[in-house]
Amino acid sequence: MNEKVSLAHGSGGLATARLVREVFVETFADPELDRLEDQARIVLPEGQPVFTTDAFVVDPVFFPGGDIGRLAVCGTVNDLAVGGARPLYLGCAFILEEGLALADLRRIAESMKRAADEAGVRLVTGDTKVVPRGAADRVFITTSGVGVVPPGLDLGAHRLRPGDRILVSGPLGDHGAAVVDARGELGLEHDIVSDCQPLADLVEALVSQVPVHALRDPTRGGLAAVLNEWAQASGLDLTVEEAAVPVRNAVRGLCELLGLDPLYLACEGRVVAAVPSAAADAALALLRRHPRGREAARIGEVNGAGGTVILETPIGGRRLLDLPVGEPLPRIC
Amino acid sequence: MRYLDEFRDPAAARRLVAGIEAALARLKPDRPLQIMEFCGGHTHTIFRYGLHQLLPESVEWVHGPGCPVCVLPRERIDLAIALARWPQVILTSFGDALRVPGSETSLLQVRRQGADVRVVYSPLDALEQARREPQRQVVFFAIGFETTAPATAFTVLQAAAEGIANFSVLCQHVTSPEAVRALLADPALRLDGIVAPGHVSTVVGADTFAFIAEDYRTSMPNAASPSGLRRPPKRTCPAGRCSKGGCGRNGAPTSAPPAVRKRRWGR
Amino acid sequence: MCLGVPGRIVEVVDERRRLARVDIGGVVREVSLACVLEDGQRCADLLGAWVIVHVGFALSRIDAAEARRTLALLGQLEGDALSG
Numbered sequence: 001m002n003e004k005v006s007l008a009h010g011s012g013g014l015a016t017a018r019l020v021r022e023v024f025v026e027t028f029a030d031p032e033l034d035r036l037e038d039q040a041r042i043v044l045p046e047g048q049p050v051f052t053t054d055a056f057v058v059d060p061v062f063f064p065g066g067d068i069g070r071l072a073v074c075g076t077v078n079d080l081a082v083g084g085a086r087p088l089y090l091g092c093a094f095i096l097e098e099g100l101a102l103a104d105l106r107r108i109a110e111s112m113k114r115a116a117d118e119a120g121v122r123l124v125t126g127d128t129k130v131v132p133r134g135a136a137d138r139v140f141i142t143t144s145g146v147g148v149v150p151p152g153l154d155l156g157a158h159r160l161r162p163g164d165r166i167l168v169s170g171p172l173g174d175h176g177a178a179v180v181d182a183r184g185e186l187g188l189e190h191d192i193v194s195d196c197q198p199l200a201d202l203v204e205a206l207v208s209q210v211p212v213h214a215l216r217d218p219t220r221g222g223l224a225a226v227l228n229e230w231a232q233a234s235g236l237d238l239t240v241e242e243a244a245v246p247v248r249n250a251v252r253g254l255c256e257l258l259g260l261d262p263l264y265l266a267c268e269g270r271v272v273a274a275v276p277s278a279a280a281d282a283a284l285a286l287l288r289r290h291p292r293g294r295e296a297a298r299i300g301e302v303n304g305a306g307g308t309v310i311l312e313t314p315i316g317g318r319r320l321l322d323l324p325v326g327e328p329l330p331r332i333c
Numbered sequence: 334m335r336y337l338d339e340f341r342d343p344a345a346a347r348r349l350v351a352g353i354e355a356a357l358a359r360l361k362p363d364r365p366l367q368i369m370e371f372c373g374g375h376t377h378t379i380f381r382y383g384l385h386q387l388l389p390e391s392v393e394w395v396h397g398p399g400c401p402v403c404v405l406p407r408e409r410i411d412l413a414i415a416l417a418r419w420p421q422v423i424l425t426s427f428g429d430a431l432r433v434p435g436s437e438t439s440l441l442q443v444r445r446q447g448a449d450v451r452v453v454y455s456p457l458d459a460l461e462q463a464r465r466e467p468q469r470q471v472v473f474f475a476i477g478f479e480t481t482a483p484a485t486a487f488t489v490l491q492a493a494a495e496g497i498a499n500f501s502v503l504c505q506h507v508t509s510p511e512a513v514r515a516l517l518a519d520p521a522l523r524l525d526g527i528v529a530p531g532h533v534s535t536v537v538g539a540d541t542f543a544f545i546a547e548d549y550r551t552s553m554p555n556a557a558s559p560s561g562l563r564r565p566p567k568r569t570c571p572a573g574r575c576s577k578g579g580c581g582r583n584g585a586p587t588s589a590p591p592a593v594r595k596r597r598w599g600r
Numbered sequence: 601m602c603l604g605v606p607g608r609i610v611e612v613v614d615e616r617r618r619l620a621r622v623d624i625g626g627v628v629r630e631v632s633l634a635c636v637l638e639d640g641q642r643c644a645d646l647l648g649a650w651v652i653v654h655v656g657f658a659l660s661r662i663d664a665a666e667a668r669r670t671l672a673l674l675g676q677l678e679g680d681a682l683s684g
Contacts, residue, residue: 134447186454187656189621189628243343253625256337256605257653258428258454259377315346317383329428330452332477332603332655333373333400336606336650336667337625345674352678374603427655455656457632477655480604484657487634491617532604535652535660 005100010130020128023102027109028116032124040124042089047148052079056141061104063182065175065193066268068141069108073115073123074198074268075219076145081200082215082271084155084207085147090116091125095140098133108139119198121145157233159213164302165280166238167273169202169293170195171246172223176265177254180328186258190250197269202292206273210283214274221324222264226272227300227309228323237306240321243314244299258330263311263321265328274302341382350387357391365390367523371397371513372530395524397516401477401507402433409505410435413474416503417448423466424450425459426474440474456488456502463492463500475504480532482506509533510541517545604654606662607631612643620646622653632657 008015025033032040056072066074072092080087092112096105116123174195181188199217206212216226223245231238247255247262255262269292275283280298287293309321357366370376376399379385385394398404414435417424424440431441431452444450449469453459456473463471475485485502492500509530516522529542607624609631620643622631633643636651636658651658 185451185458187458187629188454190626248626250626253627257603257624257627257629259603261381311383313381313383314341315343315382315384315387317385317387319380319383319386326432329431330454331429332427332481333402333429336662339667339671345678348678349674352680454629457630457656480654480659483635483659484632484655487632487657532652532654532659535604 003102005096005098005102005105005130007098007130007132010096010128016128019102020126023106023109024126024128027106027113028123028126029113030122030124032122033126040089040091042124042146044088044146044148045086047150048085048153050080050083050085050147050149051144052076053142053144054079056143057137058179059137060179060182061108061138063194064178066196067108067111068139069110069112070115070196071194071268072141072143073112073119073121074196076143077115077119077121077198077200078217078268078271080145080147081198081203082155082217083147083149084153084203084212084215085149085200086204087119087121087145087147087198087200089122089124089146091144092123093127093142094129095136095142096128096130097136097138098130100138105139115198119200153207155207155212155215157214157230160230160234160236160274160302161213161276162236162302162304163277164213164274165277165283165298166227166240166300166302167275167280167283167287167296167298168218168223168246169199169271169273169287170269170295171248171251172218172267172270173247173251173255173262173265175268176222176328177251177260177262179266180258180260180330181254186330188254188257190254192248192250192254195267195269197292199269199271199292202287202290203271205290206283206286209286210275210279212273212275212283216272218267218270218272220266222262222266223272224261224263224309224321224324227321230274231307231309234302235305235307237303238300238309239303239312240300240309241312243312244297246295246297259332260328260330264324277301346387350389353392354389357389362391365393366525367393367395368526368528369395369397369516369524370528370530371399371509371516372528372533373399373401374532375399375528375530395522398512399530400429401481401505402430404507404512405433405476405505407434407436410439411437413472413503413505414438414440414443414448416472417443417450419470421468421470422449423462423469423471424448424474425453425456425462425471426450427454427476428452430474430476456485457491460488460492460497460500463497464495467499469499471500473500473502475502475506477506478509478530478533479506479536480530483536510544513542513545604652604659606650607653607658609633609643609646609649609651609658612647615643618643622651622658624653629653629656635659636661 009019054076056068058068058071061068076090077087174192177192178194218226227238251262284296284298287296311319311321376396379394410433416422417440426440432439440450459471459473489502527545605624607622609620610623611621613619613621613630618632618634618637619630620633621628631653650662652660652662
């Protein structure tokens with residue numbers, strides 16, 4: 001097989017068939033995928049079927065703690081999980097840039113298989129296209145996922161109530177910080193790695209025992225984006241105590257140095273949960289007992305009508321936590 | 334001592350605020366006191382920690398031109414953009430400059446269109462790019478006030494010492510005193526105090542800003558505060574100084590683009 | 601202009617180019633000591649010292665005594681304000 005992806009690999013002929021078979025079918029090793037039909041047959045248990053789709057264009061493609069493949073699987077799994085669903089099946093479409101090293105593509109596929117196994121989902125269908133050099137940045141992945149929400153579970157911003165407590169399952173900003181410096185061009189030495197991980201098991205443990213109102217994963221835009229979306233959707237004010245938000249020392253240090261704010265950095269392995277105040281202690285204890293939630297913390301609460309997010313600063317001041325504006329860029333001033 | 338946490342102590346902050354409130358209660362100014370800071374780091378800190386909300390309403394912040402890119406004429410950004418468009422050029426820059434609009438576009442936009450624009454943390458990193466890619470011309474877009482100029486200067490000296498021929502600097506450093514003088518010359522601006530930039534002062538000396546008190550208002554206090562000290566200076570109201578036209582609210586400086594007056598955190 | 605962060609000098613990288621590794625809150629970065637070295641001083645003489653770092657350069661030295669003086673001054677301001 002050639003070392004690099006060429007336009008021939010996307011033309012639908014022999015080269016395509018070999019690429020699909022040798023890189024994806026063999027790596028994903030799924031009986032449904034092996035059929036190589038244009039569609040996959042799936043079986044859904046009882047409950048509310050849910051469906052999600054997401055595109056992944058992260059740059060660089062390999063970063064400390066993960067890669068675009070792991071990100072694609074975990075991101076889609078988590079989108080299903082925060083609805084309370086058990087994720088079941090994923091499909092993925094690849095747009096490959098001419099010239100991408102096949103070894104890199106194999107590495108990505110293997111990472112996806114590992115992530116899928118970790119999450120307990122099957123990769124059952126896919127597609128591959130090749131675009132000319134420059135038309136894509138190495139590889140883009142679009143993933144779609146299907147899951148089922150157990151009967152009676154209804155999570156969402158519409159369930160938020162004044163008095164609810166807001167929890168996070170662990171330190172924020174690890175992924176965003178890891179990617180900002182993933183190319184190592186800023187010359188920084190640190191041990192920050194992406195927190196990219198599937199969370200369906202953590203979520204299931206939580207919602208099966210606590211009457212959770214809403215769950216989200218703070219990806220692009222970080223905690224600030226999620227809380228603002230909740231505030232706008234519910235029309236309620238949310239208050240966050242900045243000193244209570246867990247952030248790793250190295251992430252804090254990197255943010256101080258580059259002028260970034262951890263509240264706006266993406267996480268790919270955390271959930272933000274809104275639970276009734278009476279259940280907050282139990283929820284926190286439960287999260288902390290789980291391997292993916294050991295550093296969970298209570299960070300704020302839902303107040304009355306309003307629609308804004310208010311941050312109590314470490315020295316006792318208050319400010320609005322706005323929606324982020326564009327990607328976080330290092331600053332000097 | 335970590336030199337950060339001790340200066341962000343909530344209890345100490347509350348005590349200082351109480352002290353400020355007590356001082357104001359005694360002075361009873363007939364209009365809100367207007368204090369200007371013009372270090373971008375200070376502006377950021379004020380909003381980040383909620384100082385504008387923590388202080389009593391009788392103290393108003395006037396945010397000066399603290400962004401060394403925003404005070405540049407658009408044509409200077411255009412220069413950087415034009416250079417970035419040359420295929421042989423690697424345009425290196427601090428992140429701050431990427432989103433600032435030139436006459437038609439921005440460095441971020443042209444980067445998306447394929448120009449080789451790279452964010453660096455230090456001019457030393459730009460010099461390293463020049464070492465690694467001798468076939469390309471590495472241009473460093475040198476922005477910043479006095480705090481940043483020495484870094485550019487030492488990097489130039491280092492490049493010369495090593496005989497690196499493919500490194501050049503588009504020098505757009507600006508100095509603070511002239512910006513402050515321009516502001517203080519504005520008759521619409523009535524300030525009671527200024528928080529001078531701290532890190533700039535470590536480079537040029539706090540005496541650089543002594544002219545504010547000497548040349549402008551005889552009793553205008555002026556405190557240089559590195560951004561690590563997150564609290565405003567104690568105020569004394571210059572008695573009898575203000576009273577023509579009463580208490581105006583249009584103290585905002587007019588020589589800076591609107592972007593400078595907007596809240597700037599979370600970028 | 602003002603993003604200066606305190607860091608501790610932990611290792612010399614290159615005496616001739618006056619470069620050292622500085623630990624800034626858990627993140628380590630190569631920093632030039634050109635602005636803070638006195639005449640005749642070597643990077644090695646500053647091992648363990650604290651500096652303010654801005655765009656990869658140590659701009660000034662900070663030390664515990666000065667920091668304590670500053671904190672004391674702030675404390676004095678509180679006292680002055682409250683007592684009139």
